[in-house]
Amino acid sequence: MGKLLRVNLSQGKITEEPLDADIARDYIGGAGLGTRIMFDEVPPATDPLSPENKLLFLTGPLTATTFPTTARYEVCTKSPLTGIWLDASSSGQWGHFFKRTGYDGIIVEGASDKPVYLWITDDHAELRDASTLWGQDALAVQDSIKQEVGESKASVATIGQAGEQQVLLSCVMNDDGRAAGRGGAGAVMGSKKLKAIVVNGTKRVKAASDDAFRNLARQTAAGLAGALQAGMTRYGTAQALDTGWITGDVPVKNWSTGIWKEGGIKLGGKRMADTILVGQDACLGCPIRCTRRIRIEQGPYQMEGPGPEYETLAMFGTMLMNDNLEAVCWANDLCNRYGLDTISAGSTIAFAMEAYERGLITKTDAGGLDLSWGNVDAILELTRLIGENRGLGAVLGQGVKRAAEKIGGDAPAFAVHVKGMEVPAHDPRAFFSMAVNYATGPRGACHLHGMPSIFEQGLVMPEAGITYKQGRFDRDGKGLAAKIAQDMVSVLNSMVVCIFAGMGMQPSHVGAILSLVTGTPYTAQDVLRAGERMVNLQRLFSLGCGITTSDDKLPPRLLEPTTEGGQTGKVPDVAHQVKEYYEVRGWTPQGVPTDAKLKELNLEFASAGGRKVKKGRR
Ligand code: SF4
Numbered sequence: 001m002g003k004l005l006r007v008n009l010s011q012g013k014i015t016e017e018p019l020d021a022d023i024a025r026d027y028i029g030g031a032g033l034g035t036r037i038m039f040d041e042v043p044p045a046t047d048p049l050s051p052e053n054k055l056l057f058l059t060g061p062l063t064a065t066t067f068p069t070t071a072r073y074e075v076c077t078k079s080p081l082t083g084i085w086l087d088a089s090s091s092g093q094w095g096h097f098f099k100r101t102g103y104d105g106i107i108v109e110g111a112s113d114k115p116v117y118l119w120i121t122d123d124h125a126e127l128r129d130a131s132t133l134w135g136q137d138a139l140a141v142q143d144s145i146k147q148e149v150g151e152s153k154a155s156v157a158t159i160g161q162a163g164e165q166q167v168l169l170s171c172v173m174n175d176d177g178r179a180a181g182r183g184g185a186g187a188v189m190g191s192k193k194l195k196a197i198v199v200n201g202t203k204r205v206k207a208a209s210d211d212a213f214r215n216l217a218r219q220t221a222a223g224l225a226g227a228l229q230a231g232m233t234r235y236g237t238a239q240a241l242d243t244g245w246i247t248g249d250v251p252v253k254n255w256s257t258g259i260w261k262e263g264g265i266k267l268g269g270k271r272m273a274d275t276i277l278v279g280q281d282a283c284l285g286c287p288i289r290c291t292r293r294i295r296i297e298q299g300p301y302q303m304e305g306p307g308p309e310y311e312t313l314a315m316f317g318t319m320l321m322n323d324n325l326e327a328v329c330w331a332n333d334l335c336n337r338y339g340l341d342t343i344s345a346g347s348t349i350a351f352a353m354e355a356y357e358r359g360l361i362t363k364t365d366a367g368g369l370d371l372s373w374g375n376v377d378a379i380l381e382l383t384r385l386i387g388e389n390r391g392l393g394a395v396l397g398q399g400v401k402r403a404a405e406k407i408g409g410d411a412p413a414f415a416v417h418v419k420g421m422e423v424p425a426h427d428p429r430a431f432f433s434m435a436v437n438y439a440t441g442p443r444g445a446c447h448l449h450g451m452p453s454i455f456e457q458g459l460v461m462p463e464a465g466i467t468y469k470q471g472r473f474d475r476d477g478k479g480l481a482a483k484i485a486q487d488m489v490s491v492l493n494s495m496v497v498c499i500f501a502g503m504g505m506q507p508s509h510v511g512a513i514l515s516l517v518t519g520t521p522y523t524a525q526d527v528l529r530a531g532e533r534m535v536n537l538q539r540l541f542s543l544g545c546g547i548t549t550s551d552d553k554l555p556p557r558l559l560e561p562t563t564e565g566g567q568t569g570k571v572p573d574v575a576h577q578v579k580e581y582y583e584v585r586g587w588t589p590q591g592v593p594t595d596a597k598l599k600e601l602n603l604e605f606a607s608a609g610g611r612k613v614k615k616g617r618r
Contacts, residue, residue: 001205005103005125007118009192010051010110014125019104025520026602029060029104031087032494032534034076037107038085039537039606044544048080048184049166049191051111057098057157057197058105060496061517064096064205067217068224069498071096071284073157079183080191081168081344081399082420082444084542086183089448089493092175093284094155100201101125112193117158119149120199130195134164137337138173141196151200158196159186160339165389166190167397169344176281177306177336183421183443186339208519216516224501225287232290232500233280235269237310241318242268247472248430248567252318253373254350255416255427255557258565266323267313276326277307288500294329301330308332308342314425315346320353321373331383338387344399347422349382351400351415352392360409367391416555418445419547428558430567431456431472436577437482439552440591442490442538449493450485452478454503463507463524464488473570479580487531494534533601536585536593540606549591552578 006015027033034056046052055077062070073095079086098106102123115130128148133141138160146154155175162170163186170186171179189195207213231239244250245264252260265271272292281291292307308316308328316322316331335342355361356371363370367385369378369392385393395403400422404415416423421444428435433452438445455461456472464484470477491510492502502510507524514522522530554574561569582589586597598604 001099001102001104001203003103005106005120007106007108007125007127008110009108009112009116009127009194012112012127014127016103025518026530026533028491028494028514028530029063030058030074030494030496031076031089031490032530033105034058034074034087035085035534035537035541038076038078039541041107042078044541044546046078048078048083048188051109051192053078053188053191055108055185055188055192055194056105057108058496059095059099060494061514062495062497064099065207065217065517066214066285067497067513067517068221069283069286069288069501070496071286072496072498073098073180074493074496075172075180075185077185077188078545079185079443080166080187081184084419084443084545084547085538086185086443087493088172088180088182088185089496090157090172090174090178090180091283091498092155092178094157094174094178094199095496096284097155097201098197098199099205100203101199102201102203106197108192108194111191115193115195117145117196117198118194120197120201122201122203133195135161137161138339139177139337142175145196145198149198149200154198154200156196156198158339159189160337160387162338162340162387162389162397163187163190164195167340167386167389168399168402169341169348169386169397170339171341173336173339177332178283179336179339179341181341182343182446207517209516213516216513220501221287232288235273236280236290236292236307238267238269238272238292238308238313240310241265241313242270246566248562248565249427250314250318251425251427253321254319254354254414255423256354256414256562258427258429258562258567260318260321263318263321263323267317267325267328271325272307276329278304281306283498286498286501290500296326296329299326301326303329303333305333306336311425312342312346315343315350316379319346319350319425320379322376322379323374324376327376327380331380334380334383334387338383340383340387343424344422345383345386347416348386348396348400348403349379351403352382352396354414355407355411358410360407360411361392365392413556416557418554419551421445423555423558426453427567428554428572429562429570432474432570432572432577433470433472433478433481433485435554435558435572435574436478436581437485439554439574439578440482440486440581442486442535442542448489448499450482450489451499451503452481452485454485455481459504461506464528475573475576476580478572478577479582480584482577482581483584484528486535487528490531490534491527494530529601533603536597536601536603537606539591539593540603543592549578549589552591
């Protein structure tokens with residue numbers, strides 16, 4: 001759309017500015033564009049919860065086009081959970097209706113002294129009072145706001161009570177339980193007293209080569225529907241629980257054991273389909289339809305709404321030795337309402353249960369709760385306490401790293417995180433490439449910023465140097481696998497397209513899509529270089545925030561071999577993998593991008609220490 005909105009909440013001022021065409025070409029949009037804006041505008045020492053931090057809401061060149069899975073948006077900021085770079089992506093339809101207002105993104109800066117929300121229609125934005133909305137949960141408030149603006153079709157991105165309380169596990173929520181989940185962007189929004197951004201755009205978004213692009217979009221949609229219909233549509237991401245226990249990919253009991261087959265099957269996609277599933281749902285324009293709609297008609301957890309996906313089922317299920325599917329659905333709904341990241345919340349509760357078992361947290365500390373493994377009542381109450389920032393929840397809501405430091409003793413030995421980010425539900429002992437991917441991930445441990453295990457499951461990418469299927473326990477080759485996966489996902493998060501559609505795409509295919517939509521030619525190498533540029537600039541930002549090579553590691557628990565399951569006795573050699581990774585990235589042995597690498601990537605304006613030394617092309 002060629003323009004950005006800048007919203008200064010301290011001054012109550014809204015301005016428009018043009019999107020720089022050179023920056024747009026080099027950084028594409030979404031997370032890539034956010035990387036450049038954050039690097040240029042936010043000094044690395046900034047307190048993430050201060051008015052000086054910025055919160056960006058960005059779309060990409062594919063958003064609101066006819067290309068499938070592109071109703072998404074990206075939130076970028078400095079994370080209050082990790083203290084480093086953060087981008088988080090969400091689906092639904094908010095990105096679509098925001099871009100159709102005529103803007104590519106919003107830069108939110110400063111902080112309001114009273115709750116406000118931002119209301120954006122075609123070429124128009126205004127701040128409104130949100131005093132009566134503050135305190136409402138992230139689902140209920142959407143109806144309240146739609147009523148207030150008189151537009152039932154408007155789309156709302158909002159925080160729940162957790163974000164208001166600046167709980168570090170809080171998300172930005174939108175539409176029906178969608179979340180820009182990880183890293184605490186909700187707390188940044190809460191610190192700015194910005195309750196919501198409501199959008200209702202009607203403009204048409206056109207591709208540069210409209211007819212050719214439409215044809216490509218149609219072909220891609222048909223391909224996605226055909227290839228993925230059977231699995232993702234029928235069983236959703238929950239299908240990973242039906243089979244993931246075979247390889248040992250599913251985390252169990254705070255990562256302490258390699259298998260819980262019975263639990264996995266009771267929580268899996270097939271059982272959900274056979275019991276509580278009432279339909280499949282989709283983000284706007286997506287033929288894959290991985291979203292679950294569930295109805296529970298009896299018992300203590302009666303509800304109807306969005307169902308949990310794989311990560312939530314693992315984190316509130318197998319990680320807690322809880323095989324009660326309906327209770328996991330209830331926990332998911334609680335997290336949606338408070339605005340909590342289910343991965344970090346479930347993982348933190350698992351940590352608390354192990355601390356309780358070891359006597360590091362007592363029943364008194366837990367406010368009378370019995371935190372024994374699988375105690376559903378305690379799991380749900382602890383979720384409420386985290387969401388409301390009360391009691392033990394106020395400690396756990398800071399994430400496992402800070403909670404372990406506060407609890408002391410040997411708690412850090414079983415606090416599973418990388419750089420403060422709780423690890424998602426894919427065990428790096430089962431697919432070794434995930435080890436270096438977690439250790440070096442731009443926002444901490446993450447499966448959405450690279451899933452190199454696809455190269456251990458058969459995908460090859462000759463244009464990027466991945467020419468053979470890697471063995472999942474191979475010692476060598478994991479550094480390159482992680483680099484390519486991270487670079488490619490960075491481009492997908494910049495376009496902005498769902499990784500379920502884009503993860504298997506070859507660089508030349510991505511280049512063809514970008515060329516048709518933007519009118520600027522992108523080769524396969526342009527695509528790979530763009531991804532590499534983003535990851536390098538994110539690295540420089542985080543180096544400036546204080547991380548060093550000693551942070552590029554896995555937590556001790558993930559380096560202990562398990563004695564049963566599909567990864568029995570296996571432990572990745574992370575130090576070797578990280579060395580490989582630095583080498584293929586062209587970084588020094590200390591994990592710092594070299595001047596030669598910066599020059600190659602058009603990043604001469606950035607010094608290797610993570611600080612800007614001269615103004616870039618802007
Ligand atoms: S695959 Fe699932 S998450 Fe991705 S766009 Fe489609 S419905 Fe949304």
